[in-house]
Amino acid sequence: MNKIYEKTIRALFFKFDPEKGHEIVKKFARFPIPTFCRDTTELNVRIKNYKLRNPVGLAAGFDKDAKMISLLSSLGFGYLVIGSVLKQESMGNPKPRIVRYENEQSMVNSMGLPSVGIDKFVKNYLDSIIRTDIFISIAGNTLKEFIDIYKIVKKLTPFIELNLSCPNTENGMLFQDADNFETLAENVSKLKDGIIFVKVSPVINRKDAENLITIVELCKKFNIDGITAVNALPVKEKSISVGYGGLSGKKIFNFMLNTINLIKEYSNDKLILNACGGIFNSEDAFKALILGASTVQVYTSLIYKGPCITCEIKKGINVLLKKNGFKNLEEVIGYKSKLSNK
Ligand code: RRO
Numbered sequence: 001m002n003k004i005y006e007k008t009i010r011a012l013f014f015k016f017d018p019e020k021g022h023e024i025v026k027k028f029a030r031f032p033i034p035t036f037c038r039d040t041t042e043l044n045v046r047i048k049n050y051k052l053r054n055p056v057g058l059a060a061g062f063d064k065d066a067k068m069i070s071l072l073s074s075l076g077f078g079y080l081v082i083g084s085v086l087k088q089e090s091m092g093n094p095k096p097r098i099v100r101y102e103n104e105q106s107m108v109n110s111m112g113l114p115s116v117g118i119d120k121f122v123k124n125y126l127d128s129i130i131r132t133d134i135f136i137s138i139a140g141n142t143l144k145e146f147i148d149i150y151k152i153v154k155k156l157t158p159f160i161e162l163n164l165s166c167p168n169t170e171n172g173m174l175f176q177d178a179d180n181f182e183t184l185a186e187n188v189s190k191l192k193d194g195i196i197f198v199k200v201s202p203v204i205n206r207k208d209a210e211n212l213i214t215i216v217e218l219c220k221k222f223n224i225d226g227i228t229a230v231n232a233l234p235v236k237e238k239s240i241s242v243g244y245g246g247l248s249g250k251k252i253f254n255f256m257l258n259t260i261n262l263i264k265e266y267s268n269d270k271l272i273l274n275a276c277g278g279i280f281n282s283e284d285a286f287k288a289l290i291l292g293a294s295t296v297q298v299y300t301s302l303i304y305k306g307p308c309i310t311c312e313i314k315k316g317i318n319v320l321l322k323k324n325g326f327k328n329l330e331e332v333i334g335y336k337s338k339l340s341n342k
Helices: 002-013 018-027 118-126 143-153 178-191 206-221 250-267 282-291 300-305 309-323 335-341
Strands: 045-047 050-052 056-058 079-085 098-101 106-109 133-138 159-163 195-200 226-229 233-236 244-249 272-276 293-298
Touching: 002 300, 018 098, 045 293, 056 309, 079 118, 079 159, 098 244, 106 250, 106 300, 118 143, 133 143, 143 159, 143 178, 178 195, 178 206, 195 206, 195 272, 206 226, 206 250, 226 250, 233 250, 244 250, 244 300, 250 272, 250 282, 272 282, 282 293, 282 309, 282 335, 293 300, 293 309, 300 309
Parallel strands: 056 079, 056 293, 079 133, 133 159, 159 195, 195 226, 226 272, 272 293
Antiparallel strands: 045 050, 098 106, 106 244, 233 244
């Protein structure tokens, strides 16, 4: 099925500017399609008091304005992360702002947080046909913006992801700084309903690792439920208008695994982890789950491999469960650390 997608739809879309293809999909995405991919109970995932039907999520960024929920929720995902949404409307960075590295199944984006703003986002959301769980990713330039949006979105869904790590705006990583994060976590926790995740950058050096360890400690202190690791990796890229962007896809897979490993080590099993970054197949997903991720998120691989990727990953995980003697996914999550604690 992937090969058909690659030779037809992808071949056609890849002739356009990368954003043009996305715009075309958006036009057709207001309606659901029949779901062709069923879930089995072995793949259910517990997130505190909630249950996701399967662990394969769509990462933030694909549907920033909540315009494609109806179509996307028919594709078999266990959940969709919609957003990131800002309080006010924003145009983002000038184009061109996406470049594909086809041979490496990776890409760089510098969208710069374009958003229709929270009011239109909520309207789009409420107009959607929703057939799977929805996480909403929120971003803010100030503490007040984060808090104001949080108060609105927590009424829509129990699952909120705070984006601390946009590589493409001046303030995109402000709240990843441990002192700023402490203020954000403390304030959000006072208003908390449901589940809160924070999304962090990949760890590439010791300084990043130290900062992330502090974030992990603060999450535990302020009752933040989990971490999505990782956002795109900041890189320079001349063919993008602003000269820099965030690298995603296969090239960041190992950074993702290392970051998940680090968080797991310091979380004392108190945080729920979502693995995001370069997951293209069930083997990739299984590696992240065994390390301790409860779910996996895809985005770049959806573009390279097409909408069948969700079913392929789910089917592949089911095969890997049986092959490795696990009864269900819950037994797999964090299996590696359970082994080393024996
Ligand atoms: O909009 C973006 O440029 C963007 C965001 Br908010 C993000 O979190 N990650 C990314 O790669 N791009």
